Amino acid sequence: MKQTVNLFRRRFFVQAGAGLLASAGLPGWVRAMEGMAGMPKMQPNKASSDFHPDVEIDLVCKPAAVQILPGQPTAVQQYFAQLRKGPANTLAVLPGSYLGPVMRFEKGQKIRINLHNQLDEPSITHWHGLHVPAKMDGHPLYAIDKGQTYVYEFEMLNRAGMNIYHPHPHDATASQVYHGLAGAMLVNDREERRLELPGGEYEVPIVIQDRQFDHNNQLVYAGHMRDRMLGFYGDRILVNGLPDFHLDLASRAYRFRVLNGSTARIYKLAWDDNSPITVIGTDGGLLEAPVHKPYVMLAPGERLDVWADFSGRKVGSQFVMRSRSFSGVLPGMAERMMTMGGRHAQGMHGMHGMALPVGGDFPILSIRVTRQGHDSPPLPNKLAVIDRYRLRDVANPDRPVPIAISERPMSMLLNGRPYAYNDVQPGERIPFNTVQLMEIFHAAGDGHGMSGMRGGMGGGMGMMMSMAHPIHLHGQSFQILSRTVGMNGNDHYASVREGFVDDGWKDTVLVMPGERIKIIKPFQDFKGLYMYHCHNLEHEDMGMMRDFSVE
Ligand SMILES: [Cu+2]
Secondary structure (H helix, E strand, O other): OHHHHHHHHHHHHHHHHHOHHHOOHHHHHHHHHHHHOOOOOOOOOOOOOOOOOOEEEEEEEEEEEEOOOOOOOEEEEEEEEEEEEOOHHHEEOOOOOOOOOEEEEEOOOEEEEEEEEOOOOOEOEEEEOOOOOHHHOOOHHHOEOOOOEEEEEEEOOOOOEEEEEEEOOOOOHHHHHHOOOOEEEEEEOHHHHOOOOOOHHHEEEEEEEEEOEOOOOOEOOOOOHHHHHHOOOOOEEEEOOEEOOEEEEEEOEEEEEEEEOOOOOOEEEEEOOOOOEEEEEEOOEEEEEEEEEOOEEEOOOOEEEEEEEOOOOOOOOEEEEEEOOOOOOOOHHHHHHHHHHHHHHOOOOOOOOOOOOOOOOEEEEEEEEEEEOOOOOOOOOOOOOOOOOOHHHOOOOOOOEEEEEEEEOOEEEEOOEOOOOOOOOHHHEEOOOEEEEEEEEEOOOOOHHHHHHHOOHHHOOOOOOOOOEEEEEOOOOEEEEEEEEOHHHHHHHOOOHHHOOOOOEEOEEEEOOOEEEEEEEEEOOOOEEEEEEEOOHHHHHHOOEEEEEEO
16 A cells, blocks of 8 residues: 555656646546555566467557657657567558557467556556456556566457557556557458458558647646546647648558547548448447448547548549537537637637637548559458347346446546445446346436536536546447437437447447447456446546456
């Protein structure tokens, strides 16, 4: 316990000294102390002699500086990786980016990753989307100090898909991700390879983030309690760590591997010429068949596999992927303030004009067709086989495991409690090797928050608030069984309702105000603690995070 206190005290002063601590502030620090109470100090996991890896990677997280904007380089925190063993295409650095290299694995590979923490604060890396033993999942319990190494060893059990690696230390996840610590992880398998989807230069990672810079090109981060309550919203869109992201492409089909790496911002992705957006996969990999949507909602932590077909387009033609306008994801008053002028709403006075409104209409990236493409592959009409769960498959058809969202100023909770180690409640104990029906809902009841929004003050900071939360569950992916919204939700809900792709495997689901979502999730192969939390990372760090104990 004493050690835990010292750990956080040190981080507090180190960050304050580095000027990063605009972010945490004393209340966050105090909350962290509460949440960390009772968290034992664990020995970092070491390599085991009977594990024979196919792939071995040294992964370092450390402070760095990157040229993002013209002028002064930006101080960031960054992952650097080195391949010690395995196929040469395992790591691909994104040029000029603070993001970690794109990792590429094959289903069935045995993987060892040696995480070296060279940050001036504790960290641990979580493999968002992977199905790995609890000890390999990057639980905050295993956070390591500067100079320490944590060895991960696991077999890749996931099907083909795009996953994320990012830090997961309690109360500092948002800050570390915001300052640059994140990367994409692709998994390939035989089922996917048979489809001969666009690969090589025709497969493009698209990691979307929002950031805010000061006059010296340095990252500005959540300085106000409001930023923690609502989430932090930057005024610059970066794709793969770059501003004004542009692609020169051939007139053929591409595969865009899209990931929302923002801490809080939700996107409503659409093509500016109003052609449908074609989705072939989500968080947990390929869909059974492509779906065509007017727009797609993408919340923090979610992924999309997009078929972007420019075949038949003239050389010289241009396209823009935009985030289209929507409403209802923030409490009414906050949304109006942030829509009218986020910078003032956040108490910031910058040079770049108004902040990007939450739910505003703005460009994400631009594309120009600069050359003729040849041999463009056709869009497969069947993609993958998904064994669909039915109610008869679950252990608890009449008693869904609740995930109740409660939203009050200063306390964002799940199932009525903030994060605390060793605080697993009866409803959070999951029998090993079962498939569970689960229900995610707003504790105040359907539609309550929406009617609050109409009332104006009801959505204000001082009273009941309801907002959208991307809820992420660690461990195996789940399937979405149903999505229902309260009667009052229609006005705002209409601006997002066609944008959900619920047909495939998911690990993060956007829960709109007033919505109830039923999911079916397996808890197989491994026992131990698996987290569930809001992937609005500011909410997560406020305590909107809990453990399931699979036992
Ligand atoms: Cu949340």
